Amino acid sequence: MQAFDYIAPKSVDEAISALAAGGEKARPLSGGTDLIAQLQEGRRGLETVVDVKRIPELMEISISADGLKLGAAVSCHTINANQAVRDAYPALIDSTHLIGGTQIQGRASIGGNLCNSSPAADAIPNLVVHNVSCHIAGPNGRRTVAVEDFCTGPGQNVLENGEFLVSLTFPKPPPNFGAAYLRFIPRNEMDIAVVGAGASVILSDDKETIQSARVSLGAVAPTPLLVQEAGDVLAGQPISEETLNKAADLAKAAARPINDMRGTIAQRKHLSGVLTQRALRIAIDRARGAKTVDELGRLNGHGE
């Protein structure tokens, strides 16, 4: 590996100074499952690696009346072990079980997944359907960005030089809320999504009508997509094959995939519709009280 300095600041302010001092040749290190692999390949001419895992705010995972505050560097393993989070944020848990294998989950963070900004990143559609806000710190102070506005292109995002992601906040799920994330890969484990789809719904009290919904797709455009129109078409509609099909068709239309070694445009378009439907169904089942991942997770490969 190329030579670089390693700094492990203990506060957000120290990290800002270290990143500012290093300029374009400095980068934050969270779990390293993307960054260290990239450094091994010599893909980044870095001079400074700023390990953010010693900063308490980046390692925080706490649920309050407002919702979940998730430090940017918290590992999937830590999230998976938190029963309160498992119960409240099922689509998040779908993602944290899908990212890599067990040992990748021991290190990989949701913040790192977002900041790496791959179009196929498995965490991002779940963050979109959970309505997450991204809290950023930098030399000019703090700011907050809606997650659907965070990525700007493959590997690109809104972070300016010297800025880094501190935490993500997930609003408290309203009553009758359910969410899910699914991906298609050609084998059972350890692969990159050909297409990923996230969905969340809020149902009426009798659980027969969809009050509002959000749909998000991964790996079908330069950035993960919020498919606003697919959510809008479901608002106020009864739960039926027909309404779900309408949303699936809109998701299919919104997908702008490319041909590559993982899949063709036609296959990805088709999958966008199929996975949107399926993710919506799981989200609805969960909103109707199906145990979160612990019962329905098997649909997603984690569980028998």
Add this chain to the structure above:
Amino acid sequence: MANKTAVETTLNGEETTFLCEPRQTLLEALRDELGLIGSKEGCGNGNCGACNVLLDGVLVNSCLVLAPEIEGRSVVTIEGIAEDGELHPLQQKFLEHASLQCGICTPGFIVSSKALLDENPNPTEHDVRLWLAGNLCRCTGYDKIVRAVLDVAQNNA
């Protein structure tokens, strides 16, 4: 840049200090600086699991950890799995079930399996296969490995 730094850590239960460059991975530090060559490099990029160790009890790929990151933390490698000169039950069952051929993947499988049984002493076959999905073996076809782990779990029950 890149002067060697001293790292203090607990390695297989013992306080240890070693020198490394920030660009060295934990796997490189273990093998090249500390002489612990049980952890193997299969791929060097997180895909094969041959380098797996426990970091503060959590299973990680040591090829995707920078050596200075373990300052103040505790690391258990394959060398720390046997206790008091006695093979760990997993090591014993891997031998009994002939769960290895060339053996390069074995340290990683044993460390991963230990992490599984620490978290879930009674896994199903599916649990074992899912947990070990990030460990690759080109020789055994996995079945004998899974059987050895299930055999140890059986004795936990």
